[in-house]
Amino acid sequence: MRHTSVSAALLAAAVIGGLGIPPSAAQAQTGPPAARAAWIKSCAGKSDLNRPCGHWQLVLRDGRTTVLRDASPTTTDHRGHKVSEPGALALSGDGRTVVYERARDHRLVVRPVAGGPVRELPRSLVPKGCGNDDLTVYVSPSGDKVLVDCADDADRVPSQVLTLATGKVVQIPGRDTPEGFSADGDEVLAHRNPTDNTIAEVAYRLDGTSVVRTPPQVVANAATLALAADGQTVAVVVSGDPDRKKRPRLRTYDLRTGELSGGVDLALKPDETPYHVQWGADGKLTAYVQTDEVETTAVVREFTVDTETGAATQTDRFTISKNRYAHVLAGE
């Protein structure tokens, strides 16, 4: 469902209020610190393999960095044994809420980026037999919902969506792999692999209803997708092709009608295919372009994209240390 920005702000306020933060803290833009990204350091490990180490760091919009001391740098498998991969961590699209795997007990917890009490998420969000190293966690754009997906080979374990304010949990069938929340957090975009080798896209409303459609090749093979607040319009980012000097392209696809837009070239270079896109509640599309070469500084640029013309206006730029093992963008 589409909210006006005012009601979205109120919703966010209510949620964060539920976490024990004063409602005033949720005011937009000029409010409390928001994170652009999080990253974890890389250290030399055994047999020349690097491993995550140290503490998760939050790169804040105001340029500061804070440390998430209680977030686990490493994760655990289904037996509880340590795995040298980063602990689960995800940021809401607005950068104000962080969900992570706690270091001392490897439980999933949620916390405002600005600081404040840590809330434990129900243990039942991580299905039995699922290791933390199998988890993918998403936080909705406003931070009001958390989605936990367990990668199981049989595709039987459902993903779960928790609404923080109410504690209500909605399941998404195990055969579907979530890709993230819609702009207003009321739907989840997922894909499914039917037995005919195709990819189908599904939008789940959190009332249990869904829209499913097998899209054309250009959508199925896209670099990244994002679901708009209407729960049916999908932004489709088509990879650029440096060899052929083709810029990345943007199309929109309507899951309800099957309509595919003609598409526009994005005003980006052929090798600047957005890594992640996100619709704003205002219908604007934000695209993230990043360089992510090992042992070099990662440069992340944020653009506002005009979906009609493909014009891209840079709205933010930041870097992440070359010593990172991994990093996560807000809303990713």
Added chain:
Amino acid sequence: MKTKITMAVAAGLTAIATASAGVSPASASTTGEAVAAPAAGRAGFVAAPAARQTGVSAAAATEAHHGHDSIRYASIKGCSTKDGAPKPCGKWRLVMHDGMTRLLPDAQTTALDAKGKPAVYNAAPIAVSGNGRSVAYFTKSGRLAVRTLGGGVKLLAKDALPRVAQYDVTLKMSDDGAKLAAALGGDKPKATRLFDTATGRLLGTVPAEETPLGFSADGGELLASADGGESVTDLTAYSDTGERLLKATPPQVVSANGPQALSGDGRTVANVVRSRKPELVLWDMQTDQVTRKKIKLPAGDLMMVDWTGETQVTLHLQKGSTITIVQIDTETGAVRQRDRYAFLKDTFVFAACGG
């Protein structure tokens, strides 16, 4: 020793797969199939396009196609080498439907590179027409040749092909053997050349970026696939003179389930979903309409798909060294087994007739 070799099989255009390392097959199909190698663990599969000429009566066509004196498949023996990797050896053998074997003494065994030096782990290309009456190959003098059973040999001009490595050449014949396509792959693919096999005349070319999949049922068109930009694979129908007739972006169920074959109508593409619930898929390139029919298939990997009649599609399935050939009625979905055979155990690579 059992080895797994990966083959690119694209409705007809099929590279010769060998067990040798480091040399990739000429075909650049996006619809590869993993082929479990048979007994010797090194046989590859070379497909020939197959299709029945429309307008021929069913009985006559069947006889023409698979009479006892027509070619079931061509095979070359694999010999072991000092380093353990098998290589093709001996003469190409034509195994007939009646079980008899004939030799093809003038055919090149080992593929030559662009400088004429043998690439010992690669067999020279060969193709059998769908009706099993003709075979196309390189002669030992390096000329392209088409031999028709009971009809002698037609040598193509010396310069019929540019100077390329033979292992980069993929040959495809039309069902009736009247047309030959020579696709030139490798690092720098060149335009595919289309020949009239009766006269040896060059009929036309198809752009290098197009990967030929095979002739249509009546040989009047050639189906090809190409990168359509935007991470999409397009299919194009060319006339036998290289004129572009139809180009369209197929739906996922077609692009993700190759190989694909073109009907004699020049617009209906057939392919098969090979899963727990197999389906025959017909896609109209002109209207984008898709028709899907559930079918029952015997075990085996799908190697070839060919139109063999106005309402008939023929499949080659391989399981180990056994090939099963079935005919599907495109209107009812009924499946009938046409042939089943085990190819010679010492086979390094073989080429089956299509339909």
